[in-house]
Amino acid sequence: MNAWSGEDGDVMGPTVARAASSAKPNTPPLKNGNDLRESGYLIAVGSRTSRFRRKYKKRLPFIVIIIIFILLLIAFIIITILYALAIHRKPPKICRSPECLRSAANLALSMDMTANPCENFYQYVCGNWGSDHPRPDAYRSYDWFRDKQTKVYTIVRDFLNRNTSHQPKAVQQAKDMFLGCMNTETLDKRGLKPVIAVLETLGLPPFPTFINATEDFDYSAYTFDWLDTVIKVKTQIGMDVLIGFDIFTDPKNSSVYRLIMGSPETTNPFPSTHTERKRHNGRRNLKDLINFITKTTDFLYKIDRRSDKADVDEEKIAHIHKIFYAELMKLFVLEEDAVNKSKLTELELDQNIIHTADEYYEASTDIYELESDNSTDIDDEDFQNIPEYTVDEIQSHTDSVVENNNGTASPIWKRYLEGIFNVSNTVLDFENDKILVSEPDLKYMSLMAAYVSKTPPVVLELYIWIKVVEVMSIHTTTELRDMFQRAYEQTHAHETIPPRSLQCANAVNDMLGMAVSYGIADPHFFNVTKPKIITMIDELKNSLAHLVGQARWMDDNTKVATYQKIIEMKTLIGFPDWLLEDGKLEEYYEGIEIDPEKHLENMININQVKTKKVLNKFREGNNFTWATDPTEVNAYHTFQENTITVPMVMLQHPFFDLGLDSLNYGSLGTVLGHEITHGFDNFGRQFDKNGNMLPWWSNNTISSFVNMTRCFVDQYSEYYLPELDEHVDGKKTLGENIADNGGLREALAALKHHLRKRGPEPKLPGFEHMTPEQLFFLSYGNLWCGVSTRDSLKSDLEDEHSPQMFRARGALQNSEEFARAWHCPPGSAMNPHKRCVIF
Template identity: 65%
Template structure:
């Protein structure tokens, strides 16, 4: 049979022979029924089919499970490999010199054993003092002073170098430094340069009060107004009368005359390294330590304060020695009819008389108001009206009134190119300053002329003397050490570098300026400032206590805000530096004359600007390590509008809401306790700066986050690869306030409008929610308090 025939025969194999008993052959199948009946087809529902299907499904499921397990194992393996790769992924680290320096400073300053959520200042600055020991020359030493000292060191090193092809003012700066460093020449010249200055001013070589030559006091006259004019025009120094030219509070494009208590009491640079006094005494508290700092770099640097009697004795002995040196220099002993003992007694009595009058004058100045709000509306007077008010007070004190103010102003402007119109040119005088001027005139009117001369004489000599001989400098240093219980003095080279930098700061800046700063660094800083302004505008927009009109005015002010970065743009232009210092005459062997030449040019330039427009120039030298804001040159201040004018631009409702919010800051900072002093911070006095700190750090952080979203993550600092950019931001902010202070320095800090530095870091960050989030501080920890004070 051939069931499925093929070419080879039967497709199922060879033919099969059946026996006779075999079943007959099956007929040809015609259809499906036939197939089923014949047994060729089995029904699908048969047990055989189910059995085969069941085992086939099990095998399929098993295969699927195996595949899923393999995929799961593969996923786990890939995840592990990814995590390992992530952990060991090469982090992009900034290796520039600036980044390495920043990383090293942070690492050496930090105390990582401290929980940042409990004491962030200690965490950031715990080891700063050990790495930056306070030099004996300073009562306190902080981040700013450390950087400033490095700048002065760089200035000193430049001044010691031999350079060529520099502009004339740069060479003049080197010449001033040379004259300052030549102590042999200074000693050889003795006090003669100072005596020549006294003659130039119309003052004697030594005080007439000594009466060495039997002067008839009853007929002695002293034209104190003319001498005070001479002191101002020759030395740019205020004695008895304070005078300045300032930006008009209500129109920042013009200048105004302003008078009051003495402000520029030392026109020459300090030979010590205390902080510069940037604040105007006219609008701030008169502090005795501030008053004395010009001479002795502050007082009382140790834990135990010397008593007032001892302090007075030190001062009187200092002035007595000062007077005697000039008596000896002018051969006064030979002219005297007194014995040496009598002369010494007379000199000490003279010093005592000066000290008494100095105390009286200090009390008159100290009576000046400390209320800064007085600056908001200073009255203006004609010269005649000012004189009438003064005359009335003088006559009430049973003294004879004399013309003062018109004569004084005419004498001042005689050295300038400006002629005053006394009918139109009014003078700004605050009420406290008017009181001082009237009482001062009355006091001088009833004081013997010989005593007034003594007062002016010593006020002039005490600022010049330290710039003369080694003997006289040693006298200053001994008095300073006694007042401050062992206070040390900076090296002569740093002192002289400080002098040159203060007098010729732009020339020094030119010498150390780097063209890359203008091309590379400055554009980056300007971009940063642009981002900060945008962040500030955004924060203002989110405030609920400002109404829409005030917000709009604030936006306009932000747009108009001016920034001065690094160095003036004109600094490296040919000829501009020579024009800036035109008229200065300098010699390598005439140190005192160099100082006077420079300050005389400055006073003339200051007077000549009276009729000019305000061009918003630099308020400080570029070499100073700090940042300043000038209200009238447009900063965020509710008193001054976008043009820097003293005009109301906040609505009354906004002002009320602002005042309500400030009470929180007053209470917060007043709760900060200084255990070394047993006193609390004055939250009201420090309110303005505290709000600035709080708003500033929040504004800066907002700018950073937007910068990171736009530009992506920044390079890591070496050694800080595990810190985020946000954490580094707060580390840098905290590090800014690192420092060490003596108890007396802390005491001075409490008299300032700034809170002590460690509390500036603490307060601003306690109020910052982003800080506690970034550092994962649990609620209720010191750096994540339940109550926060906010403005923006």
């Protein structure tokens, strides 16, 4: 038999036949070692392990079976657990709140899903916004900000129409003012008498003397104290004519106020009938200074009163204006029955009126050129060194210019300031109360003095008369409003006057904004909304501080100063804390009287009270008050107070309360980040933590900063509008572009920190496949959705903000996180090889 046998392994040897135990074994002859091994008599040392291998080979199948069984058992247990978890696992939590559903619907309806987000993200997010939000005829452009402001006016209108009891006096006055504005029957019945009464108090005739309603009028003998009238216009209706004057905080010491003079600033002291922000014709250096100190997101488009209608030439515009002014003067001539009193025929009188309109237009053009020709871009360094003069020094300078222009010098500036402050409790010290005047403004003041010294008094009276009557008359009769509207539509394409109720709501909101805010303020704001905004702002500040810490272009000392400015930055959120306190609103509007039968007089009274308060506060310290009313859809950064202001209407849909933090931070968070960043952009870097215009950045840091800004200038200058065949001005828009980019980066970092602290947020219905980062970028892009006409785009290019599609595009192109979130391939439009980053 075979004891072990095998073909490959060690074996004992050939088969052995065994004899009976009693038999004597046969002993073969001795052989050598190999023979013995071959015959099976000698065993190699290694064959012992072979014995063990043979034993394990018997056990191997059993071990393998055991291992397989264990593995199968483990797999079974894992599958069972996974199955059990799958059965009991809840689906992803989806936000079903009204806010989330509304946000999801707005995003979905705005988006163009056929667009590639990596090539044109603005089209992807906003491609269908216009069809879902058709532009009203009242606006040349329409976006979320216009949409919200219109709704605010509607809410204000409804509140002012509603009967309420136990309201503060100022709230009731707001309601009475609204009634007076809406009472067009009374306005028509009173006619032009309110305007003529105001003209009399200003030292102006019922209609311009230049018309010469009598045939024997002697122009050379006519006298007119233009300066006295200009003073009265400023103190009685709050309007600048020929001379601009204001009181503002000292750029180098924000705790005190200074006198500022220059070209006219407040050229229309009354609310606009187009619910637009007031804008003066052309550049004004006084306004440049004020805008420099107070930067805003400027969401509401400002419309120049001069036409920008592309297909209307200058001669046609001039003709439209002259006809309008002739019609305006003719109404006042008829009101005074001058036609019947005149020795001239009606045709001769009409010819005189047309000639008067021509004369006014020429004078207006001359004075406008004095402003525009002497308005230049002021370098950053110039703002730090605005000259200050005594009134005598200004007089001496302007006198020399007048005499060099063959004019007759006369004392102007001291008399003007004395006349202005006569209505206040403040007495000026002309030796110590120096006046801030920029070089371009001083040049304007000098040339203006030369101009008036050589201009006939009857022409100066005409110029002032029309300037004043123009802004008052539109707030009187239906006939005058219609006349204004016809001229406006002829020179402004695609725009009409809003309904009367919204005009009046805007007027009340403009003049009595705090009283209106009291009426529509949410009493739960302090306990619900404000804490959330405070948290968001704190996170944004922390994010900026972290980004500053990573910046290699800042030296350590500048970083420390930056941290201190961030810490000291104040925020005014929603509405003033005192607004809902008993008696505070009455104190705020002390001195104002409203008569529901006298709309024009109501506005004039409010302006008079405000003017006196501004003059009276000249000796007081700056109390860092609100820069705007809580009902304005805007946000402000006030450089000289190191403060950002966030009105309560910005804390609502579509900017906040969107359901998810990713959406809130992508919208309002980026707006707030924008305002925070303004404190450190190319303008804000000049103001320290106390709001004083003092150097606080090292020279090396400034040099590095300036070098880095060139990237932004080049990037935005490449953005092209084919409709106009023009590019964005990257230099003019630099400050706002830096703020946009910084605000986006801060808000995204703040969101990530917020979600790490609070945990993951629910999914947005219809957008369950998107990450919080993607929703953040969607919300940011949606913030800038809008529709524009060609004219509004042209206005956009003149503004310090880039057009809205480029505000979205630029910041996102510079965001590496955006490219990662949307998986944009390198070199695609939204993932360029070169990015511009400062903060």
